[in-house]
Amino acid sequence: MASLTAEARGVFVISVTPFREDGSLDLDSLDRVTDFYLEAGADGLTILGMMGEAPKLTQAESLLVIDRVIARAQGKPVVVGVSAPGLAALAELGQEAMARGAAGVMVAPPMSLRTDAQILTYYRQACGFLGADVPVVLQDFPLATTVQISDDLLGRLIDDLPQIVMLKHEDWPGLAKISRLRAAEAKGRRRISVLCGNGGVFLPEEVARGADGAMTGFGFPEMLVQVTELASKGEMDRAQDLFDAYLPLVRYEQQPGVGLAVRKHVLAKRGAIACDAQRQPGAVLDPLARAEVDRLLDRQTKRLKELG
């Protein structure tokens, strides 16, 4: 499989990891959801991310998931989340993933980092442990990590570490950050790929400001694909019409914790996975929430019909 480069664009869906009711890995569903994402138009996949329940997998299971998804991905690039507090574990999984055909790895900063200098040092070390030939996606997600990366620091990371080829952008608020990044590149800084997270809740504006697409999950990944396409072509009204139809659900699915339960419920309902169970520990969708989601789904179907 080709390595991830700074030219990557489109939608890399953050894949769920399907489990059976008893908590065991459901590899058939993993195949099915991989197909489902690709049929929705995904340009790549990202596995073992936060929403992939990675910390609940043993090392052996992680390798199983990597192998299975890469084999099924029809040559599309697969990015593997390898964030870990220890650099040895991070490098071990990262190198293993690359050896098995991953296109690159994704690294979020550990919660203990504070100063710009600490963050810079951490990424230098992580890149050093991984090896210079491993493409890295920098996950910038302060809401989850508590680590804040300023424009200035982001620039130093890009300057110092050529193997960082992509930003998974989910700072919030983050629109101006994209514009400032692209402005710095216009003045000569190396261009990197920017794919946006946060469930796509600002996707039309993000693409209009220069993002290359999305790297996130959603029960309707086709929305991410279509909105990215339309907004990339400057068809902002059509992009936003479509986006708005999904927004009530995007908003609901973006809730931390319970959001994954919503996503798996939707995917199961759509037949993409057999069962919406999460491995313990995981949030459960209470009956009221399930009814709220189902109400939003009905309204969404109706609204999409109105749009034609």
Added chain:
Amino acid sequence: MASLTAEARGVFVISVTPFREDGSLDLDSLDRVTDFYLEAGADGLTILGMMGEAPKLTQAESLLVIDRVIARAQGKPVVVGVSAPGLAALAELGQEAMARGAAGVMVAPPMSLRTDAQILTYYRQACGFLGADVPVVLQDFPLATTVQISDDLLGRLIDDLPQIVMLKHEDWPGLAKISRLRAAEAKGRRRISVLCGNGGVFLPEEVARGADGAMTGFGFPEMLVQVTELASKGEMDRAQDLFDAYLPLVRYEQQPGVGLAVRKHVLAKRGAIACDAQRQPGAVLDPLARAEVDRLLDRQTKRLKELG
């Protein structure tokens, strides 16, 4: 003015504090925006909250704002934010506010608190400093304060401190928390008023789950009023139709930091305040963001017309 009680319901708008371009307090605009909120159907007002730029006011200015809004509020209840790291400053402002006719005070926990025991102790002390006759709104906003209040702790606070009459609910995710609070009350716990924050981004579901309304700000406070009314009467589809029309802007205005700039821009555009300036330090709306907001406003107007 009557004191705030646990029976309070409807919409308490979190008021902005208007400034002139030069950073001086604009008291005429404060009158105007007070009228604007009441004309939109507000049942009460909340001033000197986080979105009211309270920490940028001197003590003398704070008292000026309190007097001006209470005088203009046509007898509607005015809640005053008094959060401060020091209990002496908190009590000083709180007692002063009550003496000038406030209906109650709002207290968010300081960022330094961690354990349930620390949080409980803090509210006991704050209530002790304020005096038992001062009605307190507990602001539960972990995203801003980093302080997390569990169901269990919330119950202990309500049991221990009868002067806590209202929860400003902005935990996220927070829908199940409302349901669990109401369930505990159904089993005998003292009922308190629950008004929701977070820019109203879950308002239809929150009211359906038993919230009494909203305590938040938005450039179109009439939406908060109408959605609360419709959802309270069980007209969920009409509530949600209306809500969905505003949701793209709600989402945009809910961004931390830049959100207040959006709100003031909208309020200035609608004539509710003379100038959208924030006192320093404050976020500024770059031209791109301004264009994004204006695009959303146009789409919103169009969508509202479609709905009739």
Added chain:
Amino acid sequence: MASLTAEARGVFVISVTPFREDGSLDLDSLDRVTDFYLEAGADGLTILGMMGEAPKLTQAESLLVIDRVIARAQGKPVVVGVSAPGLAALAELGQEAMARGAAGVMVAPPMSLRTDAQILTYYRQACGFLGADVPVVLQDFPLATTVQISDDLLGRLIDDLPQIVMLKHEDWPGLAKISRLRAAEAKGRRRISVLCGNGGVFLPEEVARGADGAMTGFGFPEMLVQVTELASKGEMDRAQDLFDAYLPLVRYEQQPGVGLAVRKHVLAKRGAIACDAQRQPGAVLDPLARAEVDRLLDRQTKRLKELG
């Protein structure tokens, strides 16, 4: 009174604020403890710091303390802690303090700051609000504030803001930071005064590495004075002999929270204040802790006699 400059050196004692058992300010004891500090050899005083229970004072009481200490300080420089989350309150108190004769103000960063850029912006704004003629002591105390200031950022703050004349150094570990600061100055950066905090627990090494003295509190401020003097003259063995005799108590008094109770207990025992009470909320010394402190005091007396 002369303004604080970057040439300041010696020991600025962080003063306690004495209260009576009923929680009222004890101004006679404030006079007495001021005399006590000066008799111990203090070169200056710092009031309304974290250990001065500043957040428990009303604004009026803060001004009372400022006036009283400045009047009693025999012309020695008095630094006033003005840290506050809101810049308006910070500037209000700071300007008032300067007008009443303070030598400078001390500003710790609020807990909400994270990135280098945020911290730099905050100090620029704080200095702007205070006015360029107000000398500022930068309090670098990550253990209490959670804000970490790297060498690089410290250099930018010093370069950008000439009114920062002193570092209250209490990063931990922090010895190498002093050496790196002095090394940067040797290469041409503006020299600032460095006074060390943390109860003096590394004072001999800190002075040997180039610190100008201490700005901290301790029940035996004469130790801070003597150790600073001896270490400044290079008499490291005598400095350390003396220091070691006090170290068991330094260690005990350095505990967060309960440390202030220890300090007030010692000061009351030595007659420097009438009563060891803290205003609520405050830690209380349980009988076991009191016995532990008294045991350490006895051992300390004995050890000092041995040293002669």
Added chain:
Amino acid sequence: MASLTAEARGVFVISVTPFREDGSLDLDSLDRVTDFYLEAGADGLTILGMMGEAPKLTQAESLLVIDRVIARAQGKPVVVGVSAPGLAALAELGQEAMARGAAGVMVAPPMSLRTDAQILTYYRQACGFLGADVPVVLQDFPLATTVQISDDLLGRLIDDLPQIVMLKHEDWPGLAKISRLRAAEAKGRRRISVLCGNGGVFLPEEVARGADGAMTGFGFPEMLVQVTELASKGEMDRAQDLFDAYLPLVRYEQQPGVGLAVRKHVLAKRGAIACDAQRQPGAVLDPLARAEVDRLLDRQTKRLKELG
């Protein structure tokens, strides 16, 4: 090897992990330092703790270290640190360690936990994943984890989870917490073993208040053994005399980050390990710090001679 029980007492030394200059594991030095600890009088060992550079080891290396130390420990109990953000990884290592003869495992709470309910749930899940027959040491170290465990929560953890047999106590301030724990046990709560950390900086007082000893590291582990023994027998003056002689170094070695460099420097100097290198990333002892430590070592030798 016998399983760890709530009756455990004495000193469990937190073992360093020795590396060669090139960063490779030095298993001969691991044998040597194991012998060194046991000769110093250790009652047990704890490996793969924070100060054992555990996050820098691959999974295979961790198992190597476990096997080697258990084989060398002459039947003394070996506790294995298994803290990890993911429960699957935690349980995988924990069960592997037990199968290889560990006496128990140590679990610190992940930084993301905040409320009492979250912490309780986490330990329930961790214990569930490990299995009820695995003895657990609860590491209570807020300075490193940011997670604060109140007396009340500690009681609930002990009540709910019988497999928690030991508290590694390093809350700070923490003396009163020990007293309150023992008081609760005197009223009927199940007694657990309490071994203290924090480099032993409060060891005399901790043992006097009811701690069963120490679980920490120090370049002179014989001090931990002797002070625990003397203080257990009530010989507080002799305990403290000895302790005070080592305190200047204890203080120096207790610094976060650089402390491990100091410890390895001392251990290498004493011949317990061949090389003081840390695997990257690790703090390095600059020449000034090395000189400071050597000065403290000379003074310590002299002072110990004076004591006879």
